[in-house]
Amino acid sequence: MPVSRRELLAALGIGALGRTLTTLDHAAAAISVDEMLLAELADSLRGVQAAARVLPPHQLIQPLTAQVGLLEVTRRRAPHTLRAAFTQLQAQHAESLSWMAEEAGDLPSAIYWTDRAQHWATQLGWSAMNSYSHVRRSMLAISFSGDGHAAIEQATQALRTPGAPARIRGLAAKQLAYGHSLAGHADASKQALDQTLVLFEAAGREQETGPLVGQRSVATPDLLAIYRGHLRGLPRRRRSGDRDADAAAGADRRRSRRTLGITSAKLAQAYAHADAPDQACQLILATLDGTAAVDSLSTRSELRRALPLLARWPHRDDVAEVRHRLAALG
Known part of the structure; x- marks a missing residue:
């Protein structure tokens, strides 16, 4: 029996459809792949992200993973004019899944979803997500192993990504400062923190296009004071x-x-x-x-x-x- 879009999204939310693409393909066969579906899937992602502010992230990984699968099967059937938008939404899902896996202590999954986000961003030529994927790897290096040198390497690659917005480069410079701090490079850490403040100030004047990626509130006086005191x-x-x-x-x-x-x-x-x-x-x-x-x-x-x-x-x-x-x- 055909299901509506709302019924399908509800089933994904409770894990009723399982995780295989074949199951999702059959369930989505009767659903129109159009801008309305894209908007509903984007709303669903925002809902999961909002829920993650109050719920343990590991509780939300399964439904969000199933939604990535739905995006995959619907993207294949989407009109050519919508395929890039479906791919971009997949990358956004992958970025959210990366930090949810990190918070759940699952490093392999966190790396996997970071790689998927960058893969889809590369297909689109999406510089912000491409650069932020390196920022995420820098974060993972610090969260899981306190590896300042790996954090420096990934943050440096993020800063070198052509076309990355100032806010993302500011996040990369912040990670660079953390990495140098962990590695015992006091002068380099201070220089990177100075670079962070300059980039965050520039981000306040820059009008970003497309979906925002990564941390939004980066240039408040409170956070900047914390960065200085922390490092x-x-x-x-x-x-x-x-x-x-x-x-x-x-x-x-x-x-x-x-x-x-x-x-x-x-x-x-x-x-x-x-x-x-x-x-x-x-x-x-x-x-x-x-x-x-x-x-x-x-x-x-x-x-x-x-x-x-x-x-x-x-x-x-x-x-x-x-x-x-x-x-x-x-």
Whole structure:
């Protein structure tokens, strides 16, 4: 019995159709492949992305993967004038699946979906997504292994991608600064952070075309203060009068739980750099009391990076509690 578009999307959402392209092909056979279907699939993606702000990402991977399959079978039947739009939407799905897999701790899947996003972006000549795929690989190198050198390599490739918008290049420069920081290259990290600020300022004046890719809120004063405070400390030495952590304390609390958890973890590191272990521990414990840290690999990784900084205060009770709580996460 033929199904409507709405029924098909609902079935995908609950996993009722399975995962094979043959099953999806049969289910979608009676559906018109037109601009309306494209719009409904784009709305569905936005709905899943919104849900990911409050739900553990791993709960959303299966329905979003099935929707990629639906896009594949419908793209083959789409009019020639719509095929590029279907391919672009596939790339957007793959980019979302990449970070969902990352948050679920699944590195192979995160890399796979990053590769798929770049593959489809290359077919389209979509510079923003092509460049951002390298940014994502830089993020993965840091999240899963703390590999500053791999992060530098991928961020450099992102910066060299022709036609990438200033916002994406700013994200790449930020990753470059993180990579150099992890690798112990203090001067190079500072230079990359300076480049980040310049590119983010340019992004505020630039009108991007096409779907936005990657992090949107990159140039707020709070986030820039966090970047500065987070990356200071290489070489690791005590600082006095560092106000970056205090300036960053007003970070936007309307962010998603995942983004807020990651931001709080980086802010905690900024406080530790600024010789404020009490504020750092308070932030870490508050983040752990929520669900974001448990559900987000990125947040857990960033929280653990505060431990070497807090080691300067081995006899503090709050530092001991932070060590115990982070160890309990496994």
